[in-house]
Amino acid sequence: MVDTNVVPAAQVIMSLFPIIGVIMATFLLFFYILWHHKQTILMIKNGIYSPSKLDFLNICLLSGLLLLVLGFVLTVFFIIIQTSYYALLLGLIPFSVGLSLLLYYKFSNKNKEK
Numbered sequence: 001m002v003d004t005n006v007v008p009a010a011q012v013i014m015s016l017f018p019i020i021g022v023i024m025a026t027f028l029l030f031f032y033i034l035w036h037h038k039q040t041i042l043m044i045k046n047g048i049y050s051p052s053k054l055d056f057l058n059i060c061l062l063s064g065l066l067l068l069v070l071g072f073v074l075t076v077f078f079i080i081i082q083t084s085y086y087a088l089l090l091g092l093i094p095f096s097v098g099l100s101l102l103l104y105y106k107f108s109n110k111n112k113e114k
Contacts, residue, residue, distance in 0.1 A: 064105060067094045076091070
């Protein structure tokens with residue numbers, strides 16, 4: 001919705017806020033990654049680097065549960081308010097991704113035990 005009482009110059013300035021925010025976040029992310037890379041290189045040169053061990057299965061379990069519940073809640077919400085079928089995808093996509101992560105966790109865990 002466009003407010004007709006707002007000056008067009010103000011509308012242009014307001015539309016630039018998200019763009020500037022995305023650009024600033026990109027610069028912050030880039031410089032953080034660059035700083036972390038240089039720090040890791042220096043730690044390797046000094047011989048004090050120990051790589052972090054990520055538990056990929058637990059990350060899959062946690063993110064799978066979160067996405068499954070989020071997708072289920074969104075799907076039920078969009079069914080209740082009876083919007084278009086395209087809006088239902090906003091709930092079904094995270095639901096299916098969460099379900100696939102949980103299936104990966106289940107089958108990978110069984111393969112590790114053997």
